[in-house]
Amino acid sequence: MNIKELGFTQFFEDQLSTLIKEKKYEKCVPARVCLEHKHAYRVICETGEWLASVSGLYAYEAFHRAEFPAVGDWVLVEKMDGEDRAIIHKLLNRKSQFSRKIAGQEIEEQLVAANVDFVLLVMSLNADFNVRRLERYLVAAWDSGATPIIVLTKSDLCEDADSYFREAQAVAMGVEIFVASSYTGEGIEKIRSLFKEGVTGALLGSSGAGKSTLTNALYGDEKMEVSDIREDDAKGRHTTTHRELVLLPGGGCLIDTPGMRELQLWDQGESLSSSFQDVEGFASNCRYRDCSHKSEPGCAVLDAIDNGEIERSRLQSYFKLQKELAFLERKTNTQAKLAEQRKWKQISKGQKKRYK
Numbered sequence: 350m351n352i353k354e355l356g357f358t359q360f361f362e363d364q365l366s367t368l369i370k371e372k373k374y375e376k377c378v379p380a381r382v383c384l385e386h387k388h389a390y391r392v393i394c395e396t397g398e399w400l401a402s403v404s405g406l407y408a409y410e411a412f413h414r415a416e417f418p419a420v421g422d423w424v425l426v427e428k429m430d431g432e433d434r435a436i437i438h439k440l441l442n443r444k445s446q447f448s449r450k451i452a453g454q455e456i457e458e459q460l461v462a463a464n465v466d467f468v469l470l471v472m473s474l475n476a477d478f479n480v481r482r483l484e485r486y487l488v489a490a491w492d493s494g495a496t497p498i499i500v501l502t503k504s505d506l507c508e509d510a511d512s513y514f515r516e517a518q519a520v521a522m523g524v525e526i527f528v529a530s531s532y533t534g535e536g537i538e539k540i541r542s543l544f545k546e547g548v549t550g551a552l553l554g555s556s557g558a559g560k561s562t563l564t565n566a567l568y569g570d571e572k573m574e575v576s577d578i579r580e581d582d583a584k585g586r587h588t589t590t591h592r593e594l595v596l597l598p599g600g601g602c603l604i605d606t607p608g609m610r611e612l613q614l615w616d617q618g619e620s621l622s623s624s625f626q627d628v629e630g631f632a633s634n635c636r637y638r639d640c641s642h643k644s645e646p647g648c649a650v651l652d653a654i655d656n657g658e659i660e661r662s663r664l665q666s667y668f669k670l671q672k673e674l675a676f677l678e679r680k681t682n683t684q685a686k687l688a689e690q691r692k693w694k695q696i697s698k699g700q701k702k703r704y705k
């Protein structure tokens with residue numbers, strides 16, 4: 350196998366050519382993380398597939414959870430003699446990363462997939478379909494550095510796919526939308542044509558949306574386990590438990606992920622603007638620059654709602670996501686400040702010792 354097939358592009362080659370000159374990486378080869386389970390990894394490289402874990406030094410130096418390898422990452426590994434095991438010594442810089450805030454109260458980034466070109470937001474054309482959730486996924490997807498794509502699955506179950514398509518289109522702002530069925534094969538070829546050699550996509554969405562079934566359809570065989578959804582609410586059973594990278598026979602890599610219960614945003618940039626170009630477009634015509642679009646006179650956004658150009662629920666969704674991101678920013682700023690203070694405390698402690 351040639352690692353180009355695994356997605357080893359110039360971006361990674363450039364990093365490798367510098368790193369490999371360092372003595373400590375002399376015995377290393379590049380490998381891609383294809384499975385992760387509690388800090389144990391499976392990696393693929395040119396000569397095989399190995400179980401791997403990070404070196405002691407790596408673990409010691411990694412400060413944040415996001416500095417540990419995730420599925421899709423490129424790492425430098427050293428094979429252990431006579432064993433199908435390897436040690437991960439170095440993580441190569443990522444070209445994209447889809448992140449979320451970890452579940453619960455803690456403010457920390459969790460990586461869902463790394464180095465993907467496309468994030469395929471999967472939603473089924475039944476009770477799972479929810480435009481507000483789609484908006485949330487789109488914000489996260491725009492932030493990832495990968496291109497978002499929407500896949501509306503189970504079209505065979507839906508009499509009126511067109512109206513769902515239009516609903517999705519109204520919030521998708523230039524994002525390509527595929528209507529597909531893994532049962533009848535509708536849309537599958539079109540989705541497959543995204544995957545050329547070296548291209549990586551990741552499937553994201555709720556449990557039961559049909560991500561693993563789609564993986565199997567694209568793969569052309571029963572690669573991933575799938576199971577029924579619950580009749581009463583169309584929710585899935587969390588069948589997939591690990592993120593896994595699969596090499597498609599026709600070229601390209603696909604990452605299947607476990608269905609998410611909730612996607613809490615972990616946003617670094619301008620992704621809200623990318624997802625809500627319509628709202629922000631109108632907002633630029635408001636009379637006051639700091640218009641909150643709640644009750645001000647001359648508010649172009651409220652006018653747009655009155656004229657039916659934007660739905661009120663979309664504006665509410667915008668406010669909600671904006672609030673969530675502002676909260677996250679405040680929290681991460683506080684955390685950064687605390688970390689800084691801790692660092693200075695340690696340094697000054699060290700200095701006091703030295704002067705004693």
Ligand SMILES: Nc1nc2c(ncn2[C@@H]2O[C@H](COP(=O)(O)OP(=O)(O)OP(=O)(O)O)[C@@H](O)[C@H]2O)c(=O)[nH]1
Pocket residue numbers: 502503504505506529530531532533555556557558559560561562563574575576577578585586587588589590606607608609
């Ligand atoms: N009718 C129909 N059913 C589908 C289609 N795709 C998936 N399903 C069914 O939906 C159920 C859930 O599919 P999965 O592929 O396991 O869903 P998933 O998104 O991988 O779920 P998790 O692994 O739990 O996140 C299974 O019963 C599938 O057979 C489709 O295109 N049409």
Ligand SMILES: [Mg+2]
Pocket residue numbers: 560561562574575588589606607608
């Ligand atoms: Mg699955």
Ligand SMILES: [Zn+2]
Pocket residue numbers: 632635636640641642643645647648649650651
């Ligand atoms: Zn306004």
